[in-house]
Amino acid sequence: LAAIPSVVLGLWGILVLGPYLAHHLEPGLHDKLGFVPIFGAPEATGTGLFTAGLILTIMIVPIIASICRELFLAVPNELEEGALALGTTRWEMVRGVILPATRSGIAAAVILGLGRALGEAIAVTQVIGGGTKISHNVFGPSDTLASKIASSYQGAASGIEASSLLYLAAILLVMGLLANVVAQIIVRRFDPLRGAR
Template sequence: MSAVPMTQELRGGRRLRDRFGDRLLLIVTSAAGLGAVVLIGFIAYKVIRGAHLALSTFGLPFVWHTAWDTNKNVFGAAPGLYGTAVTSLIALLIATPLALGIALFLSELAPRSLRLVVGSLVETLAAIPSVVLGLWGILVLGPFLADHVEPWLHNSFGFLPIFSGTPQSSGIFVAGVILAIMVVPIVASVCRELFLSVPPELEEGALALGATRWEMVRGVVLSSSRPGIGAAVILGLGRALGEAIAVTQVIGAGWFIRSSLFAPGDTLASRIAGQYQGAVSKLQIASLFYLAAILLVIGLLTNLLAQIVVKRFAFQRTGGS
């Protein structure tokens, strides 16, 4: 007992230093943590502030106006919104079934040795820089689709307005396919984790009752992961909505709404990126900021939605069973 006060006295300097150090570490790290919150807010503020002139000039109707006329100084976002929605939809329609297949293959079918190899190859697909994928898209994939896939779609389903028109090597359709390639690894890796977390007893139970592997997957794996799959697809959507560079390279920069998917178009992100060589007027710059603000709101909402679904789902799995 008597030793305690003595050491305390002896180590008084260190005690003080420790208390100071603890306090300092807490302050510095919590400042950094707060910084993350401030950064998101500051980004939103800066983007909306930049759009100020366009906001006051055009107001909300900017969202549904279609013009982008640098001579008359009239701008609108509608074609970009349309392009963003359609390219993302194409991407998800192609990517979701593929990603589910890949995830099932990796979690249920493939032998252990193959899982690691195929899994890391699929993740490598996500590591390819978008500008490189876009280069490949404009010079290899685009011409290939225009020569082989689009004519076939046109001949078989040309009665549908979306497949009317002449095949082109850059346009909405090519952009959708490129986005699908970027989205697949994201959705696949989230879904694989989901499927691996399904309790094995449930799977074995279904198999023991005589279900085939597919029946087991449909009845147990897929049905119990449905909200998680939803979140994975929303995360993929968030990626597709915001991709600027690869889309700019392959979409052909057309600020109009055409029914044909083969026609050129633009997304919100690709229009912003396409104007990098310098906008002419202050109003045009502000309009680009306005586009960015719309994209920011859509992007944040999409990500928030995915987070909420994931949280709910995690609660269901841990708290509900």
């Protein structure tokens, strides 16, 4: 799934996921949980924050899973064999040896995946609905920094509108950089295989 282009996932979200959500999931959630403001959508459209969140989840889970797989393979065999030799079950070995040894890497993988989702523009622009403000419910149209830049930059006239989009791009760049720096700090500081620094 990580090799599927963003535009293809966005198109799938518009043509398949959005109509399914509009006809099956959104009306049910509105009927059962309509008293909660975030589920109080007046109409089911299949586009909005919820659909964009699902598309982003589909995009980042393979990235996080592949990084975690590499982390699990990097745990020394001696640790695994030692735990099994002491009579632990495979699940106890995973819970007591592998997960603690890779905890910081897993946290860093999640942060890197969220950083990837933060900068995703094309798929989100296709399914978020193009609202001009942040919606009060998860099914309403909205906008993200990346989708606002992608949808507005082509038509931006020179002047204040273009400048504001460039400022949004700078904010997005700083947020992505901070996500990567935090991930690096977590890995370096709390890596039990190398020792805390």
